[in-house]
Amino acid sequence: MRPAGRPGRPWTLRTRLVVSAVSLIAVVAAVIGTVTAIAFQSYMYGKLDDQLHSIAERAERAERPPGAPLPVEIQDAGPLVFVGMGGQPLGTIGAVVADGSVTESKVVVEDTGKRTQVSTRALTGAESRALAAAGAETGPGAHGVGLPGLGSYRVEAVGTSDGTTVLVAISADEVRSDLTALILVEVCVTAAGLVAAGIAGAAMVGVALRPLHRVAATATRVSELPLHSGEVDLAERVPVAEADPRTEVGQVGAALNRMLGHVGSALEARQESETRVRQFVADASHELRTPLASIRGYAELTRRGREDTGPDTRHALGRIESEAQRMTGMVEDLLLLARLDAGRPLSYESTDLSPLVVDAVSDARAAGRSGDGAWGEEHRWRLELPDVPASVRADPTRLHQVLVNLLANALTHTPPGTTVTARVRAAGADRPWVTLEVHDDGPGIAADLLPHVFERFARGDASRSRNAGSTGLGLAIVQAVVAAHDGRVEVRSVPGNTIFSVRIPAGPVYAGKQ
Numbered sequence: 001m002r003p004a005g006r007p008g009r010p011w012t013l014r015t016r017l018v019v020s021a022v023s024l025i026a027v028v029a030a031v032i033g034t035v036t037a038i039a040f041q042s043y044m045y046g047k048l049d050d051q052l053h054s055i056a057e058r059a060e061r062a063e064r065p066p067g068a069p070l071p072v073e074i075q076d077a078g079p080l081v082f083v084g085m086g087g088q089p090l091g092t093i094g095a096v097v098a099d100g101s102v103t104e105s106k107v108v109v110e111d112t113g114k115r116t117q118v119s120t121r122a123l124t125g126a127e128s129r130a131l132a133a134a135g136a137e138t139g140p141g142a143h144g145v146g147l148p149g150l151g152s153y154r155v156e157a158v159g160t161s162d163g164t165t166v167l168v169a170i171s172a173d174e175v176r177s178d179l180t181a182l183i184l185v186e187v188c189v190t191a192a193g194l195v196a197a198g199i200a201g202a203a204m205v206g207v208a209l210r211p212l213h214r215v216a217a218t219a220t221r222v223s224e225l226p227l228h229s230g231e232v233d234l235a236e237r238v239p240v241a242e243a244d245p246r247t248e249v250g251q252v253g254a255a256l257n258r259m260l261g262h263v264g265s266a267l268e269a270r271q272e273s274e275t276r277v278r279q280f281v282a283d284a285s286h287e288l289r290t291p292l293a294s295i296r297g298y299a300e301l302t303r304r305g306r307e308d309t310g311p312d313t314r315h316a317l318g319r320i321e322s323e324a325q326r327m328t329g330m331v332e333d334l335l336l337l338a339r340l341d342a343g344r345p346l347s348y349e350s351t352d353l354s355p356l357v358v359d360a361v362s363d364a365r366a367a368g369r370s371g372d373g374a375w376g377e378e379h380r381w382r383l384e385l386p387d388v389p390a391s392v393r394a395d396p397t398r399l400h401q402v403l404v405n406l407l408a409n410a411l412t413h414t415p416p417g418t419t420v421t422a423r424v425r426a427a428g429a430d431r432p433w434v435t436l437e438v439h440d441d442g443p444g445i446a447a448d449l450l451p452h453v454f455e456r457f458a459r460g461d462a463s464r465s466r467n468a469g470s471t472g473l474g475l476a477i478v479q480a481v482v483a484a485h486d487g488r489v490e491v492r493s494v495p496g497n498t499i500f501s502v503r504i505p506a507g508p509v510y511a512g513k514q
Contacts, residue, residue, distance in 0.1 A: 018201045025197050033186040044175040049142040052154050056168045058082045060158040080106045091171035102128040211242040211249045234264035296324040346395035353390040357422050360403035384423040390434045392504045398481045405474040406438040406500050414442030427506035436502040445493040454479040
């Protein structure tokens with residue numbers, strides 16, 4: 001049983017159309033069958049009443065065949081002489097009624113001794129009482145009555161020439177049987193017709209809805225296209241045969257084609273705008289490298305010159321060098337992102353991640369020394385490497401930059417004394433990718449910042465220290481490089497447990513061991 005409040009499975013358009021058509025046919029068939037049954041009943045009872053009326057007229061005249069001797073059993077039948085004469089159907093009843101009771105009765109029955117002849121018998125007490133009650137209630141004309149043991153009858157009362165009231169009745173069972181057979185045939189034919197109509201309707205509706213299915217298939221293919229970034233070729237269109245505006249399905253197809261054309265134009269405009277922006281960033285970054293290098297060089301030359309400079313001047317020159325160096329790093333990062341966005345090809349080769357991690361952690365450990373060279377307050381670094389090669393098909397230079405950025409992020413945004421673990425997991429039979437994780441037990445990333453950490457120029461809150469400074473582009477570069485390798489990068493963070501996880505498809509070295 002479906003749980004309360006749970007919506008049922010919606011019917012498809014094909015199901016609704018077939019059910020509607022079959023329901024309409026069922027209603028029409030029911031109306032036709034009902035009218036036919038009523039007309040047949042009226043016709044058959046009319047014929048039966050005509051036959052009853054003919055027998056009633058004979059009873060009223062008390063006819064006897066002229067010059068022909070009567071059968072012995074009805075020679076003294078009196079007003080009921082018509083019952084025993086030939087030509088009466090089996091079950092014909094004649095009864096004399098006086099003072100509301102049957103005084104004399106005859107019913108035509110089949111002779112049990114001679115199947116080809118008929119005979120008469122008197123009604124039983126129950127049959128007589130039921131017939132007398134029907135006779136007391138009947139008015140002019142024929143009426144229906146049920147007699148126990150005999151079945152359904154049509155009864156008519158007549159008065160003879162001597163003033164006697166005679167009830168004439170003939171069986172209506174044959175008419176009722178014929179009517180029941182007609183209704184049964186109508187029900188069977190209607191049921192078979194509805195089944196045939198359902199099968200044929202399902203086939204016809206399926207053929208009629210094929211153009212709509214093709215329109216839906218076009219929309220589905222468009223929905224699967226990567227439209228969020230990059231150059232998009234929106235060439236999918238509904239076929240011309242299904243875009244005829246003179247039909248309902250064609251109107252849907254034509255409207256979808258117009259919408260796809262509008263979306264395609266918008267995407268082309270967006271792509272042109274993004275291309276111009278990327279080109280501008282790349283050109284600007286490239287042009288800024290030279291003046292920034294000159295600023296750093298002149299500042300360092302001035303600071304190291306022979307002329308004596310005051311402390312304020314030396315401090316200013318140091319700050320110029322520091323900011324020029326920071327701007328140089330930012331420009332380099334912007335230039336790299338612009339090249340990755342433009343889809344510049346990478347130098348792929350089979351690369352083992354373990355040596356890259358060792359080198360990157362060694363560099364980060366050296367960068368994390370305190371200013372006086374002591375090792376007491378620096379971060380604690382740990383390595384967890386597999387016993388087998390963790391090979392991927394990748395650009396080793398770019399992957400090294402991913403490692404450097406992730407470790408620099410942990411070094412920059414966690415306080416001294418934090419343990420940073422670089423972990424590599426090789427591919428296996430149940431996971432066709434190599435996993436790289438950088439874990440730290442620092443204060444974690446704020447929940448509101450967590451969904452945006454890979455955005456460009458994302459800034460953390462004050463809970464993650466910024467002693468070494470940051471351009472805000474490191475994690476954006478990580479995501480761009482990993483995406484260029486068909487990989488995926490994720491982050492999970494709570495206070496005391498922050499994990500950056502990178503997954504990259506396994507390289508040919510592992511694949512060759514399958």
